[in-house]
Amino acid sequence: MAESLRINGERLLARIEELASIGAIDGGGSCRLALTDEDRAGRDLVVTWMKDLGLDVSIDSIGNVVAVRAGKNDGPATMTGSHIDTVKTGGRYDGNLGVLAGLEIIESLSENNIQTQHPVAVAFFTDEEGARFAPDMLGSLVYVGGMTLEEALDIKGVDGSKVGDELDRIGYRGTSPCPGPSPRAFVELHIEQGPVLEVEGITIGAVTGVQGISWTELTVTGESNHAGTTPMALRHDSGFAAASISTYVRELSIEMGGSQVATVGRLELNPNLVNVVAGSAILTVDLRNTVEERLLEAENKLADFLSELGSSEGLKIEKRQLARFEPVEFNQEVVSTVENVASRMGHSVMQLPSGAGHDAQMMARVCPTGMVFVPSHKGISHNPQEHTDPEDLIAGCNVLFQTILELDTTDFGGAESK
């Protein structure tokens, strides 16, 4: 009986549309940066849906929301979920799919009067994107005890606001404690956000892990001067430094090969005028690699480059680490469960690592964890044009459904309480 259960695809798609309409932007995406008014409106909608399903909803002191459906036994839940905050130019599926799929699965369990052995929980975590408040995966990091609550509440955003103040302002500083209770297992459905599944013509990804992430903010201080009168040899040009750093990390990644990627995604020049040599620059460097040693190598090479650049150009270059997470390997049993469930359901499936950061990489610190990926059209994400075919969204949700049912009866041999 349980093996033939399927979710209601139309209902899943309708919820995705309704959530996407909050903070809707041109091109079909959404802008709900963490802890903004739009994020609050999105949260209110999802919490209403959770309560309508009769779930036990709790909000913790960093604003993570967890909704639980009781099982035959008390104790830790089998948890799913993701995030509903977006980058400024967000699509409609990044994060939202995983949360709304969790809700849909719970509604399907109730409709079919299924009593699971263990409670089933669906969560959405605060500030997964890190676009307003770094680091990314902030809520899940605090949930698993990877950062103290005090430190997290004190983080300043790109607009100068503080996490704690913004949580209070939108009414989402809850009372449940952080760190939160460890689930017995965690599995997250997400769009791939890369091109692999589509290129390979495969519907389901059984995610093996997440690559390491290193985010640094660089502040370059040179000398602002006249663009016409300052001889080239006498310049201390922060604009040139920013461009050199951007070029360097790109060339470094290509030279290193493998999974190494690098991005300068934010750059501010000051005073940012046509006829003035830039006096200062603030830019961010995002480095990622699936292998920790390689990520360290990239960080070290960048550090050497920055000190040479600083001395040859007469510039001060200050570094501030915004995020640093080592690569994570998911639990073999959960990865195999996703793979086996998908093939039993008749889907093409492959194992692959994740290029993007996810709340699952934090949950992996406290319980057996895995992820289900579905294809992203042309691999486009963090862009309003992000698209996944409806049948793939539904297939992913059904694979998540069956995976949760299977994990409900999996004995992890104590690994769940690590």
Ligand code: GLV
């Ligand atoms: C988070 O979504 C990231 O991978 O940047």
Ligand code: MN
């Ligand atoms: Mn995401």
Ligand code: MN
């Ligand atoms: Mn994202």
